[in-house]
Amino acid sequence: MKERIIGRVKRVNGPILIVKDIKDAMMMEMVRIGEQQLVGEVVKLYDGLATVQVYEDATGICPGDNVYGSGMSLSVELAPGLIGTIYDGIQRPLEQLMAASGAFISRGLTFDAVDHQKRWTFTPSLEVGAAVTAGQILGTVQETSRIEHRVLVPVTIASAVIVEIAVQGEYTVEDVIATVVLPNGHQQQICMLQRWPIRIPRPVDKRLALKQPLITGLRVIDTLFPLAKGGTVAIPGGFGTGKTMTQHSIAQWCDADLIVYIGCGERGNEMTDVLKEFPLLIDPRTGHSLMERTILIANTSNMPVSAREASIYTGITMAEYYRDQGYHVAIMADSTSRWAEALRELSGRMEEMPAEEGFPAYLPTRIAQFYERAGFMQTLSGSKGSVSIIGAVSPPGGDFSEPVTQHTKRFVRCFWGLDRQLASSRHYPAISWLESYSEYLGDVKQWWNDHSDGTxxxxxxxxxxxxxxxxxxxxxxxxxxxxxxxxxxxxxxxxxxxxxxxxxxxxxxxxxxxxxxxxxxxxxxxxxxxxxxxxxxxxxxxxxxxxxxxxxxxxxxxxxxxxxxxxxxxxxxxxxxxxxxxxxxxxxxxxx
Known part of the structure; x- marks a missing residue:
């Protein structure tokens, strides 16, 4: 379905478009380009013109093509059914894309991120007449054998009273499960499906102190350089030093409730191995497939560079959604260097002034904004949840002095530096005990001493x-x-x-x-x-x-x-x- 026309393409520069005759457009608005309805986003507005970055292959777009506005920011769908799914960088399910177009994704394809027809067993937690506030739990759905999906009151509803709520039974994500009356007297219907802009952090009640370690089962990490739940860590290392394998091991064995794995700009063969191996891995805590607590985002190096830039925001928004339900989520971002390279390419095509090594001047800000979304939080419903970010960094030639590694060190409190000599001597994990550090020692000291007789x-x-x-x-x-x-x-x-x-x-x-x-x-x-x-x-x-x-x-x-x-x-x-x-x-x- 085509939306309103907001302008026409004036110039094409790879994934960056200049759109003229702009009317009624918003910053960060999601748009569709041309007759193929390619997905894009408005990133700049000036003098009747707009700059749009396209999240698909822009081949074939030409001056004069219409640009259609959606009236909303680039958002993700949040509902039961996310876990166990493999998405691309803008939350399109890859299995459905492959079924529709084969191994090579056709342009303009759009599918719902979650199945809108599947029926879920909803169990209400509240009754008619109950007063509710933003983020409160309305009811539950058993999403997997391990994860109980908690349906939340949308954060746009500050306060309301339930006038109707669904009885226990099977519903689709679009069925109305509750109707509330707002303070102004208007009624609003609530369903299990919600949408949230990927570049805006989801609100919480307050940020809590980090006191509990994320146990990974790797001795060099847990004993020497521990990571707190809700903390941030960088894993820099050259090619072949074991960044991906370390993240895989942590994903399988850490005590997080949920894993979000973001393959951001990695080689296609590496991501293929991930997609093949993860469904075969067994969760040691349940005996079931690890996919029952995993969301995969695959955006390989041959996919559109704009979608690579969006992929980490897509992943962390879904992580925040489960954090708001009271779960502890660990994000594996592999790798943020490829994401920074996407920023550099897009910045260059927009003719922005380059900074160090060609990266845009706002690179430190973007890195900080990403890692700032981690934390141990008290949610709006009063429960406690966390998002821990484990970001791999791939410095060219293993040079830790390059900008992405240096800026990342400024914004993380834990650093697991991988050593090429250790990897060459088959010492794994190849985490250097000389270059690595953790600033969470004081935070988790009490927990560890309680579990080790104070030693x-x-x-x-x-x-x-x-x-x-x-x-x-x-x-x-x-x-x-x-x-x-x-x-x-x-x-x-x-x-x-x-x-x-x-x-x-x-x-x-x-x-x-x-x-x-x-x-x-x-x-x-x-x-x-x-x-x-x-x-x-x-x-x-x-x-x-x-x-x-x-x-x-x-x-x-x-x-x-x-x-x-x-x-x-x-x-x-x-x-x-x-x-x-x-x-x-x-x-x-x-x-x-």
Missing amino acids: WYLSRQKIMDLLQKEVRLQQIVKLVGPDALPDTQNFILEVCSLFKTAFLQQNAFDDVDRFCSVEKQVKMLSVILAYYEKGLEAITKGVPMVKIRRLKAVQEMVRMRLTVKGDELENIDRLQLRLERSIDQIGGIYEN
């Missing part, structure tokens, strides 16, 4: 101090060799090497090692520190370091990440007792 923070500080000492000692070793160091210092190198192998390294394909519980992480760290303290004590008594290294308990400690299952943690306690006893026995011999 976690102090133990983490001890091991980080050892890793820093190791760096300085390695510099000496490179100059004069390890034989020049006393055993007390060589033992630090030995313990750090063991820590990297037995703790930081993790095998995503091993049934035992691919996920490590909080309790197991605490016990493993305790054993390694006990080995250091007891071993150092023995060395000061004259015990040769080689005697300690050859102990059977030390070999068991190296393998404990692979041999001790999550429900057999008492084996680590017994291992620590055997280790301490063995070292004490050797120390006693040399002392006597």
